Amino acid sequence: MERQLENGPASLNRPLKCPVDHSVLVLDPTGRARDAESAELIARGAASPADILGVQVWAVSDPDVLESLLKDPRISKDGLQHWPDYGPVAAGWALTLWLTTRNMFSAYGERHRRLRRMVSSAFTPRQVAALGEAIEEMTATLLDGAAAAGADGSPVDLREHLARPLPILVIAQLLGLPAELRDGFRHHVDGVFDTTLSPEESEANNAAFFAMVSALVATKREQPGDDMTSLLIAARDTEGDGSALTEEELLGTVVLMVSAGYETTVNLIDNAITLLLAHPDQLDLLRTGKAGWDDAVEESLRREAPVAHLPLRFALEDVELPGGVTVHRGEAILASYAAAGRHPSRHGDTGAAFDVTRAAKDHLAFGHGPHFCLGAPLARLEARTALRALFERFPRLALAPGTELEPVDSLISNGHRALPVLLEP
Template identity: 60%
Template sequence: MVQTTQAITLDPTGAHAHDEHRQLRGHGCAVRVDILGVTAWSVSDPALLKELLTSPSVSKDARAHWPEYDDAIQRWPLALWVAVENMFTAYGADHRRLRRMVAPAFSHRRIAALQQDIDTVVADILDGLDALPHGETVDLREHLAYPLPIAVVSRLMGVPAEQRDGFRQVVDGVFDTTLTAEQSEANTKALYEALQALIAAKRTEPGDDMTSLLITSRDGDEEGGLSEDELRDTLLLMISAGYETTVNVIDQAITQLLSHPDQLALLRDGRADWADAVEETLRLEPAVRHLPMRFAVTDIELPDGRTIPRGEAILASYAAANRHPDWHGESADTFDVTRTVKDHLAFGHGVHFCLGAPLARLEVATALRLLFDRFPRLELAVPAEELQPLGSLLSNGHQALPVRLRGATA
């Protein structure tokens, strides 16, 4: 293990993420990093990370447990990630209260009921692609990975069609770590304006959607209900988490399968199923590389004898942990849909485990199944190594995913 006292500066562009993750693991179970000017402990050891994600000694409430909070929200480009008031940043009883109000939207019954809608959306998208001229290069991030989750989360939350493009732009900005603090502040302002417009529209004309249900709870002043800020920020969480992350998983799954024809053949031969491909993509290329932020409520002693002092920030480095050789052995960097141990941290762990995980899995598996059935000769239009990553150390996807739907010689 390499010892260091100087914080490792994380690259905001995410250009060489896998090399950076190996560097983090090389410094042991945790290492101090600089994330856009804020120092935190990056935890990449999966055993330690799971322990911290379930420990009462670790909080997500920056206001209560991070002495740098007041300064950070003034100058840090990722201030929104710690300033929102929803279950993402809540701790203890507040988190249980907020999660309990949102959980019904992701019940097994509600998710199962969306299967037909998801099938229809994907089929419509593929019909449009099928009508394109033979040999034309298509960006599947733009024309499949984006429109499917936007359509699904918009139905779930009641986002009108005319507001969807606006939400897409500002949600992308939340994950863009190349923005300055001023640009991030402007993006947050635009995002909140869009959310307030949605709330106002649903107060005037409520519908059968989660936004209307949350507004009813808020305006009815039920005991333990939402404050106005919690309402707004809960909608922010559900729309952004239900959209950006699923886009990335669809993008990465297609990339991996087209880059590994032997693995795609296993799926086509029935030796693995689409759920296996989804889980292996989530492990190898999770939608979010690092998730800010958690905070030490007390001094936390690490297995190697070091201590994370009370009040210091902790960065959950999910992508580095997912490829840890102590977890997945020498093949940790290999895409293998037949992998026996499918465990990963792509959706978090513990009380903050992503409520939308079943919906995301359903969307991605459906998109893959129908896409490869419709276009059996699908291929990348450029070598995989030439695909350009998003400008983000958080969001794990590509700027574009150019493909040929019927192969170069079709």
């Protein structure tokens, strides 16, 4: 195989067993080639060899094939058990945390079911609905701050004033994060998703992140509260034999809850605002009642998946895919959600269009199968609340003149560095 691009490091793992005429698409770690890469992946077929920071994977972009793989018991997320290249890759890869952290994200089979049960009670429809009033109050307070920042007519960064703080406030309430730790948690989560960091920078960020989580757990052990962290600690300490949670799983689960609950929702809110401002005709449909805020949320998730590519899954045996592709036992799979959301197999030639009245808005932005995102209902609630309140309060909201939105430094996270707007142009 040959590389299509030359901006990636030397491959850390063995080459994929694929036809020699398949070049390897090296994914841009800065995220600046995302749209072009999605189009290229779609053109290449259901699955294409790709390089993610030096690791060769099968990038799967066809939503039907991807959906099938996401629920296939022959596909695992446990690299420690099921990836022959786990050792060398984990030792020198900038995305090591995505492999080595022990939580339900990286678990398979019964271990995954056990860990998922530990947190699922916090995301029942009843529990999520109970957060509605608090989320409305948080949103109103944040919009007060945005209004104050833009009182002189200057641009306001809505990613910083709304999209980023709202999810961390919600997570803080769920997990019992003290106010003085929230900025630190945000910083470290950003580092987890930043694919421009060197392995050394990534390792330092991960160590600081776990140190902060360890300190939180130590505090909650001494002063438990009515929050998920305290409940997880109680389960761990009551069943001291590890049948509930090992200490490593406890820390890893808190890391996962903060990371997943924060980054995806930030990008969902960011992208939804951006799409609506860029398509005023679609915003008019919402304002005139011809479409609802749920429609805007789902179409945003489809059109701009908050996570463009999600690492990694591993084949337990050879798996045949359409187009003559075989994912061989032990090879890695990358779920390419950004491309899947726009794929013509489900959306014809309108996949790239933003249409809140689209009849079929189905997407895989929250995954599928056993690993479907537990926090999806909460993310939807946060986004729906934020969008409705924002556009009702600032009916003349517009992107700041001359704005050129830049992506965050990530091939995983799909959002913008900043979202400058004029509240009252």
